[in-house]
Amino acid sequence: MAKKMERKLDENNVEATFDLDEIFGRRVPNRPALRQAIGQEILDVIERRTAEGKSRFGRNFRKYSKEYTQSLDFKAFGKSQGDINLRLTGQMMGTMDIVRDDRSSVTIGWNDPKENPKAYNHITGDTVKKRDFFGLNGTELRELKAEFKDAFEEDTPAISELLEIIRG
Amino acid sequence: MRLKKTLLLYPNYWRSFVANIDVKVKGINSLELTLTRTVNRVIKSDHTLAKVGLEAKDAVIGELKRGFTMARGQREKLKSLKPSTIANRQRMSKFNSTSNVYSARRSNVSLTGQYLDSFKTKVNKSLGTVFVFPDGSRRPYTTSANGNKSKNPPSNKELEKFLRKAGRPTVGGLSDRVTRRLKNVVLRDLRRKLKKAF
Numbered sequence: 001m002a003k004k005m006e007r008k009l010d011e012n013n014v015e016a017t018f019d020l021d022e023i024f025g026r027r028v029p030n031r032p033a034l035r036q037a038i039g040q041e042i043l044d045v046i047e048r049r050t051a052e053g054k055s056r057f058g059r060n061f062r063k064y065s066k067e068y069t070q071s072l073d074f075k076a077f078g079k080s081q082g083d084i085n086l087r088l089t090g091q092m093m094g095t096m097d098i099v100r101d102d103r104s105s106v107t108i109g110w111n112d113p114k115e116n117p118k119a120y121n122h123i124t125g126d127t128v129k130k131r132d133f134f135g136l137n138g139t140e141l142r143e144l145k146a147e148f149k150d151a152f153e154e155d156t157p158a159i160s161e162l163l164e165i166i167r168g
Numbered sequence: 169m170r171l172k173k174t175l176l177l178y179p180n181y182w183r184s185f186v187a188n189i190d191v192k193v194k195g196i197n198s199l200e201l202t203l204t205r206t207v208n209r210v211i212k213s214d215h216t217l218a219k220v221g222l223e224a225k226d227a228v229i230g231e232l233k234r235g236f237t238m239a240r241g242q243r244e245k246l247k248s249l250k251p252s253t254i255a256n257r258q259r260m261s262k263f264n265s266t267s268n269v270y271s272a273r274r275s276n277v278s279l280t281g282q283y284l285d286s287f288k289t290k291v292n293k294s295l296g297t298v299f300v301f302p303d304g305s306r307r308p309y310t311t312s313a314n315g316n317k318s319k320n321p322p323s324n325k326e327l328e329k330f331l332r333k334a335g336r337p338t339v340g341g342l343s344d345r346v347t348r349r350l351k352n353v354v355l356r357d358l359r360r361k362l363k364k365a366f
Contacts, residue, residue, distance in 0.1 A: 033362055040359035075268045076233035077226070089230060090223065094349040112345065 004141050007134065011126075014119045015099060015109030016135045018042060023145055029152060030103045038148055039098035039106040045140050046108075047093055050133040053084045057137055061086070062129045086133055092118050191220065191350045193241075195340035197328050198301035199224060203354060208296030216357045220350050221289030221298035227346045228300060229284050232338055233269045235276040238346065239337035246275040247335050263310040277331060277338060282306050286324040287339075301339060302328050 004022045008015050020028045020038065028034075053061050061084040068074055069081055077088050087093055092115050099109040110116050121127045123134050136144065192202045201220055203211065211217075228238060236243050249257070257279060258272040267281030277283055283302060290299045302324035308317040322330065331338055342350070 036359050037363040040356060040363060043356070044360075072234060072269060077230045089227065091345065091349055094223070094352055095345075097352060097355075112348070114345070 005135055009120060009123060011117050011120045012113070013109070014116050014123065014134065015107050017105050017107040018136075019105055021104045023141055024149065024152070025145075026152075028104055032101070034148075034151055035101045035106050036098065037151070038144070039101065039108060041144060041147060042106065042108060042136060043096060043098070045136060045144070046096070046133060049140075050093065051085050051087070055132050056135050057132075060084075061131045061133075065129075084131075086122055086131060091115065092122075191347055191354060193342050193347055195299075197325065197332065197339065198299050199228065199339050199342070201298050201300070201350065203296040211296075211354070211357060211361075212293075213357070214291045214293040216354060217291045217293065217296065217298045218289065219357075220353050221291060221300055223350055223353055224298070224342060224346070225287050225289050225300045227342065227349075228339060229287055232284055233267075233276055233278060235274055237336065237338055238343045239332075239340040241341040241343070243343045243345075246277070249273060249275045260309055260311070263312065275336070277336065280307075280309070283324055283327055283338075301325075 002019050002022050004019055006017050006019070008017075018038075020035070049056075055061060064074075064081060064084060069079075073088060079088065091112075092110075095110055095112050095115055096108060096119075097111065098106060099111060100107045110119060119134060122131045124130065124132075190204045192204075194200050194202075201224055203217070203220075231238055231243060232246075235246050237246055238244075254272050257270075260279060261270065261272065264280050267278045267284075269276060269278050270281070283306075286302045286304045286306075288301060288303045290301075292298070305323050306321040306327070308319070308321045310316065311318050328338060
């Protein structure tokens with residue numbers, strides 16, 4: 001059985017692919033614009049949850065090290081110990097994007113080669129404390145399905161309209 | 169409705185639409201960010217422009233505090249301080265409250281932090297433009313233990329010009345990486361608008 005979400009974690013390539021047919025439980029129509037909207041919702045969910053300081057599974061992120069909180073970078077970007085949101089310059093979260101899509105899937109990740117290792121380190125805890133923010137959990141996938149389930153039905157009137165236009 | 173109909177009739181329209189998103193960067197003594205006319209027509213939102221301006225302002229200030237400027241279109245280290253300047257900064261730090269990123273030897277245009285704290289953004293919705301610039305007046309420095317103050321402190325705009333002439337430009341450009349991030353801010357808002365159409 002295909003997975004709803006599959007992550008690829010490599011230091012130089014971090015991405016997550018969402019199988020829309022599996023998520024919505026049906027063959028989804030081929031609508032590039034709809035996939036962009038779904039992809040954006042996925043990005044927004046991840047960003048919102050990360051901004052609240054929570055991991056993919058809803059646990060609070062581990063605290064910053066004392067060394068880090070005393071660093072110039074930390075002070076320069078106005079952070080505080082309570083701000084555990086994986087945002088320093090904003091470059092990593094701000095460039096997380098839809099990297100590709102096809103009829104039945106949307107893949108998110110980074111096109112910037114500098115951001116992949118950063119994301120990899122946070123997700124796996126390779127060189128920093130592990131703070132896995134990347135992807136959606138089961139509840140979030142169900143909410144995504146609920147959010148867009150009517151978007152497929154709404155195509156139908158527009159298709160009728162299209163037929164009328166074609167027929168003149 | 170028109171956007172949705174167009175996108176359903178012409179699926180490839182979305183691709184050309186995305187390619188037209190651009191955040192043009194220019195400026196000398198301020199940073200001017202402009203969205204393309206196509207995007208501005210669809211966005212019609214000073215909220216998006218305000219977000220772009222805020223992200224740009226935070227990026228400019230954060231990098232300056234770290235000792236880097238993007239004023240010339242790429243991230244570069246600010247010119248080092250002369251020994252006399254370092255000595256003067258050490259002296260002034262005894263009589264003035266210093267910024268949390270102050271260090272006598274660090275070239276990051278931060279002694280008291282007034283200059284960087286003065287940065288503002290201003291949105292012009294009709295032009296699709298947002299400006300980022302230093303503004304306002306400055307508090308005089310205390311120059312001695314007696315409490316003497318510096319006379320006629322320059323405005324922050326005047327200080328910007330002075331810094332630029334001294335080879336430490338602070339505002340007027342962004343690195344490519346930050347510009348790409350700002351383009352993403354706009355792209356994301358366009359997608360959210362799309363979601364509402366569905």
